[in-house]
Amino acid sequence: MTVLNLGVRCQRRSFALNIDQQFDLTGIHGIFGHSGSGKSTLLRCISGLEKSGTGQIIWQNRTLLSTADKCFVAPEKRHIAHVFQRSCLFPHLTVQENLDFAIKRRVTNNIPIDEIIELTGLQPLLASKVTLLSGGEQQKVALARAILFEPELLLLDEPLSALDRQNKRQLLALIKRAHMHYKIPMLYVTHSIDELQQIATHMSVMENGQIKLTGAIHNVIHQLNNSAMIEQQTSLSLTIAPQEAKAGGLTPLLFHNTVADSVEQGNVITKDNVTVKDNVTVKDNVIGKDSVLDIDKGGEQDVNTKLYMLTSNIGEYALQHQALRCFIMASDISLCTQEPSNSSIVNQLRGNIIAIDINEHQALVTVSVNGHPFYASISAFSVNTLDLAIGQIVFIQFKASAIQTLLK
Structure with missing residues (x-):
């Protein structure tokens, strides 16, 4: 079992993050919640980008945060990749140069760059500046770069929210293929139940900084049908x-x-x-x-x-x-x-x-x-x-x- 143990606290203006949860990340674990529920703050605590978080984070028996022991592992040493709603690519570099950036900084060397280029279909775009790409193409590059980093854990924070339906379908298929092929544990954050329907094996529901429900994807969706959080449906x-x-x-x-x-x-x-x-x-x-x-x-x-x-x-x-x-x-x-x-x-x-x-x-x-x-x-x-x-x-x-x- 691939396990992430969280005991995290983080104060925000509109809510207080208060998470005590063990995540099984053998598959893709989805985190669902409306805007302001604490989803992105949770991912930032896990990646180390949020430095005001307190408590304990243990990933695969490795302590990343322990306030009691004054332990805080820097983000660049956690071997965690983070894909955001906006691609966060280097605008002055080409697609190829953005991918090379991940290659130079990864610890292991198991995933060939040519394989990722073929998987993502980026070959025709390698010489292009990323500022000339569409939103869907930029997110493809961001995902490819994250995978090439060969992370122990991949965090996906609303990666499709700015894309149209066709690009969403392409990126969802790409994320699922990447997970199946490389077995990278993934935490996928979204406010779209439709996205989680397609790729997540397990799902947690966040509200006001806390996890209210967690379990197998179909079971959680069925429980949500009696709430006002989603449009009622059979999964x-x-x-x-x-x-x-x-x-x-x-x-x-x-x-x-x-x-x-x-x-x-x-x-x-x-x-x-x-x-x-x-x-x-x-x-x-x-x-x-x-x-x-x-x-x-x-x-x-x-x-x-x-x-x-x-x-x-x-x-x-x-x-x-x-x-x-x-x-x-x-x-x-x-x-x-x-x-x-x-x-x-x-x-x-x-x-x-x-x-x-x-x-x-x-x-x-x-x-x-x-x-x-x-x-x-x-x-x-x-x-x-x-x-x-x-x-x-x-x-x-x-x-x-x-x-x-x-x-x-």
């Missing part, structure tokens, strides 16, 4: 179904159940008083830490459930890795009390209601489909008309176009 990991033909502009997908994470951690999951741990089998087609599961649950549908997504919404990255992170807005899911028939809506799943939250005229209904929560935003009128109740069996419906992904 999914999907795998492109092997040996399945695309037809009529749709691609069949297999959705990964949250049961997979719990089984991997050795937990017993109980639903409708049925314990399912003992009859879970993991298939061979494993993508990362997610597993496609078959669960015999007394007639309920297979967890290896097939969904359909518009082929045009599945990009090169997903096709290459046969996996993608997706989300479905709660407003795009409808409910039926009887199994639908002869419907143009291709995605239909059977589940049972586990929560109904009514706020004035709107209701958020949570439906468990073999242990995975789906969220439907409907009117309070519909709740009353359909006589919905917790424990009731219902069918959820959503169009193929409702399954969305930012990373293409």
Whole structure:
């Protein structure tokens, strides 16, 4: 396990940073929060750029900060790279010279510069002054320079916030490829839940200088649905179904159940008083830490459930890795009390209601489909008309176009 232990305090005008947390940075850990919640201050404390922080920071058993022991490791000796919202490149240097700067200052020499240039597609820009580049190109250079430094830890502070949607997609794919290829631990800070949906394995939520929630990405997003911090949505990991033909502009997908994470951690999951741990089998087609599961649950549908997504919404990255992170807005899911028939809506799943939250005229209904929560935003009128109740069996419906992904 790659561990970062924090016990950090830092006073700001509008909040006080107060963090006591252990981060598992085996994957990409996202930090989510609105502006002024303390996200950037936390990263500055970790990198050593914030010198007013007190307490203790231990990275991989190495103490970077200990106020009690009067220990403060200088930023340049922490072997931590920091990518900011603005690229912070040297404006008087070319792209090549900015990359060479990292090469000259790195401690190890394992990542060839030609490999990074190919990965980032910077070859045509090497002789250009960075001031002549677009915002997306500058962030590519900043990321390439950070990776070439061969850091023990990479901090990404709102790296995409100034970019348009197309550049965001390209940079997200680049960050994910870099992590998969070089296994560099990453802390990714953003106020965009969509970005974290695509690349983070774990996520923490910050508010007023403190961490309010932390855990696996899908689980935290599901918990946030009942708050005012995000737009209500269902978070999914999907795998492109092997040996399945695309037809009529749709691609069949297999959705990964949250049961997979719990089984991997050795937990017993109980639903409708049925314990399912003992009859879970993991298939061979494993993508990362997610597993496609078959669960015999007394007639309920297979967890290896097939969904359909518009082929045009599945990009090169997903096709290459046969996996993608997706989300479905709660407003795009409808409910039926009887199994639908002869419907143009291709995605239909059977589940049972586990929560109904009514706020004035709107209701958020949570439906468990073999242990995975789906969220439907409907009117309070519909709740009353359909006589919905917790424990009731219902069918959820959503169009193929409702399954969305930012990373293409």
